[in-house]
Amino acid sequence: MDQQLPKHDCRNFLKKVFLVLDGEIPEEEKKLFIMDIERCKSCLDHYHIEQTFKEFVSTKVERKPCSEKLKEDILNQIQSIQESE
């Protein structure tokens, strides 16, 4: 399978790693990317670090929900607008 891949270039990793992690490239291209970096321990390690960092940010950043009161206030204001239309 390796024979189908071009020579590994670490600069290619840097150009594509975030596109892969952000779901911006097709699945087939992603598979080729993973196969390519599996040949380089340094790139593979960095890929796992970036993957963990993205998951870490998305799960650790506090999420604040909208209060029920605010939703009610908004609906009441919309109702007032509708009544005046």
Next chain:
Amino acid sequence: MLVENGNQKGRKDRIFKKEFLPHADALYNFAFHLTYNEDDANDLVQETFLKAYRFIDSYQQGTNAKAWLFKILKNAFINDYRRKSKQPSKVDFDDVLNYNDTDDEGHVEYVDLRQELFQGMLGDEVTRALNELPVDFKTIILLCDIEEFSYEEIAKIIDIPIGTVRSRLHRARNILKEKLREYALKEGFKENR
């Protein structure tokens, strides 16, 4: 005529409740991180929904309501901040709103943050680091990593080319990593390289 008005109102009401209101939590979260103030976030979300209702005819039913609402909120936020920046003793927000992006993808700067440095961090520290980022950088991380919008959607929400989304996101992540490294080192974590 009365029946027509009634149908029109019913249609608007259905769109508002079924397609707009379910995004209230995501919009509030975005507003809170942009303003870091509950009252300002409440005002911003309220303003967003009222504007969305007012311009509901320009929304195509069944399309991407979430991205449409986020764009309204982002514009309202920028307008509010531009207004506030003209008042004395307020922060000069032009500094943070007019960041110069580069689309230079030939040069890729990479900030390496060891996994063990950030893995033990608490949500509070990460939230604080994110909230301390200049608003353009904070916005792009919130849209991509928290709300999981695609680059194309982000480009439309903040009115920048996709290449700029890529470069700004990359820069934002590097700055966030630098901040987290500072926090970790302050907490006494030693880097072993």
